Amino acid sequence: MGKTVITEQKKSLLQACMDRAVAEKECAGVGLMVLSEGEEVCFLAAGQADLDKQTPMERDTIGHLYSMSKPITAAAAWLLIQDGLLELYEPVGNYIESFRNQMVCVSAAPGTVPAGQPMGREQRVACGGYLVPAQSPVLIRDLLNMTSGLTYGGDSLSERETSRVIQEAIDRLDTAQPMTTMELAERIGACPLEFHPGSQMRYGLSADILGAVIERVTGMRFGAFLAERLFDPLEMKDTAFHVPEEKRDRLAGEYVCENGTITRYHGNNLAIRDDAAPNAFESGGAGLFSTLSDYAHFASMMMALGTWKGKEILRPETVRFMTQGELSPAQQITFNWTGQEGYSYANLMRTLRWPEQAGVIGHKGEYGWDGWLGPYFCNDPESRTTFLMMLQRKDYGTGTLTRRLRNIVFS
Numbered sequence: 280m281g282k283t284v285i286t287e288q289k290k291s292l293l294q295a296c297m298d299r300a301v302a303e304k305e306c307a308g309v310g311l312m313v314l315s316e317g318e319e320v321c322f323l324a325a326g327q328a329d330l331d332k333q334t335p336m337e338r339d340t341i342g343h344l345y346s347m348s349k350p351i352t353a354a355a356a357w358l359l360i361q362d363g364l365l366e367l368y369e370p371v372g373n374y375i376e377s378f379r380n381q382m383v384c385v386s387a388a389p390g391t392v393p394a395g396q397p398m399g400r401e402q403r404v405a406c407g408g409y410l411v412p413a414q415s416p417v418l419i420r421d422l423l424n425m426t427s428g429l430t431y432g433g434d435s436l437s438e439r440e441t442s443r444v445i446q447e448a449i450d451r452l453d454t455a456q457p458m459t460t461m462e463l464a465e466r467i468g469a470c471p472l473e474f475h476p477g478s479q480m481r482y483g484l485s486a487d488i489l490g491a492v493i494e495r496v497t498g499m500r501f502g503a504f505l506a507e508r509l510f511d512p513l514e515m516k517d518t519a520f521h522v523p524e525e526k527r528d529r530l531a532g533e534y535v536c537e538n539g540t541i542t543r544y545h546g547n548n549l550a551i552r553d554d555a556a557p558n559a560f561e562s563g564g565a566g567l568f569s570t571l572s573d574y575a576h577f578a579s580m581m582m583a584l585g586t587w588k589g590k591e592i593l594r595p596e597t598v599r600f601m602t603q604g605e606l607s608p609a610q611q612i613t614f615n616w617t618g619q620e621g622y623s624y625a626n627l628m629r630t631l632r633w634p635e636q637a638g639v640i641g642h643k644g645e646y647g648w649d650g651w652l653g654p655y656f657c658n659d660p661e662s663r664t665t666f667l668m669m670l671q672r673k674d675y676g677t678g679t680l681t682r683r684l685r686n687i688v689f690s
Contacts, residue, residue: 283315283664285688292687294323300680301326304541306653306670307534308336309680312571313688314665317579317587322571328531328671330541341522342531342669343551344567344574345650346676349486349627351509351577352563353423353601354593355501356489357626358508361597364496367423370416371488374495375461377468378417378488382410383428384436384471414475419492421476422485423626426610428472430483431549440470441484448550448560457559458550460501464491479613480606486627490563501561512590513580515573520566522555530555530568531671533652544673548651565651571669574656578665582658601626602646602660618677639682640689649677659689 285293297309308326312319324336334340359365372379413428421427432442444466448458458466467484474481490501497504502520510518522530533544533553545553549565552558558566576587581602585593593601604625606614614624621637622629631637631645647657647666653675655668666688668681 283313283320283662285313285321289687290321290323293321293684294325296680296683296687297323297325304536304539305678305680306536306672306675307532307541309668309670310336310338310340310571311684312338312575312665312667314575314579314582314667316663317582317665319575328529330532330534331543332528334528336531336669337529338572339517339529339570340531340669341517341526341529341555341568341570342654342671343533343553343555343650343652344569344654345549345551345565345652347569347574347648347650347654347656348563348565348567350581350648350656351505351567352486352489352493353627354509354577354581355493355505355563356419356423357593357597357601359493359496361594365419365492367418367420369419371419371422371427371468371492372416374492375464375468375488377465381413381417381428381468382471383413383475384473385409385411410471413472415477417472417476419489422489422492424604424606424610425480425482425485425624425627426477426606427483427485427488428474428476428479428481429467429485429488430473430481435473437471437473441467444470445550449547452547452550452552452558459559460487460561460563461491461494463550463560464488478609480610480624481613484564486564487562489627490561493563501563509577509592510573512592513573513576513587515569515576518567518569518573520561520568521552521557522568527555529570531669533671533673535673571667574654574667575665578656578658578667582660582663582665602628602630602658603644605630605632618682639685641685642689649681651676653678653681655681657685662689664688 310324313321328336328340417427430438580587584595584598605623621633623632642661645659649655653670653672
């Protein structure tokens with residue numbers, strides 16, 4: 280395919296779509312950047328990054344990436360894999376003690392006892408079944424593919440125990456002993472798993488544990504490793520696990536958009552500080568702050584099979600392997616999110632495997648991810664197009680506006 284061209288007609292459609300979303304209070308503000316073969320061909324914005332300050336959304340507006348941190352964490356892990364310091368089939372327990380001899384909570388019919396040591400009566404009631412030894416250890420591959428059995432919060436035993444650890448991390452944010460990346464990983468490893476590793480796919484804290492593994496392998500804080508191997512070489516000057524005071528005027532506000540009203544969101548979801556102050560917990564799954572301009576450098580490096588401005592960051596075959604994976608058929612059954620039809624998952628990213636099933640226009644081989652507050656990234660190798668969006672709306676992820684803008688760009 281030739282270079283992607285965003286015609287004036289498409290720009291008008293994109294701008295109108297964004298203006299309409301702001302007018303209808305679907306979001307406070309939104310920025311859109313489209314690249315072709317690593318070169319910017321379109322930047323458009325609508326609304327405000329911060330309603331109180333009336334600051335417009337710009338290329339260098341700093342936003343909370345939340346789960347759009349995950350592709351960067353995957354790239355960090357693959358730096359170590361291509362250097363021979365880590366490999367996919369290693370047990371996580373080689374690096375984090377609590378991941379050895381893990382247990383799984385399984386349901387059981389009355390009067391039956393599954394293989395393994397059953398719990399006592401009170402624990403049995405709380406679990407809704409029995410704790411049994413995991414059939415296999417959590418592997419590095421499971422962390423990258425979200426097949427680890429780790430969860431976020433919820434109602435099951437595993438989810439409740441995970442929620443307790445996350446809540447404690449939140450409660451300790453402003454204390455003299457905040458929870459660190461490694462402590463959180465050690466505590467999560469002691470929680471029962473939701474399922475036997477490798478048997479299903481479940482979105483959860485896998486990327487956060489991977490960040491702790493990287494710390495153990497390198498002997499560096501996770502953020503320092505990312506800066507040395509990714510952010511500095513890629514000139515991602517505004518990407519980090521916190522925002523320095525002198526840059527806070529560019530930090531976008533977080534908003535709740537419901538029933539035609541927009542209100543400011545205040546909260547430290549998943550122990551990520553909403554004030555962007557330094558955090559002892561450097562979350563590989565949700566903790567990074569960045570800009571459209573910075574993320575474009577990372578996306579362009581991936582599109583160029585690991586090279587940026589003549590510097591090799593990742594090797595070409597590493598990037599090919601990273602971006603062509605998919606879940607097994609059994610695992611795929613549990614990746615059934617509305618809006619993700621046609622996609623599989625691998626290396627902390629969605630991968631478009633069956634375009635005919637998708638709910639958006641796209642090509643086989645597209646990959647990327649998004650975040651809880653609405654930022655969105657995808658690379659489409661077939662058309663050599665990168666699509667990047669920044670907004671900051673609670674519980675948005677991949678929303679209506681995202682799909683509308685995608686369909687204009689890729690149609």
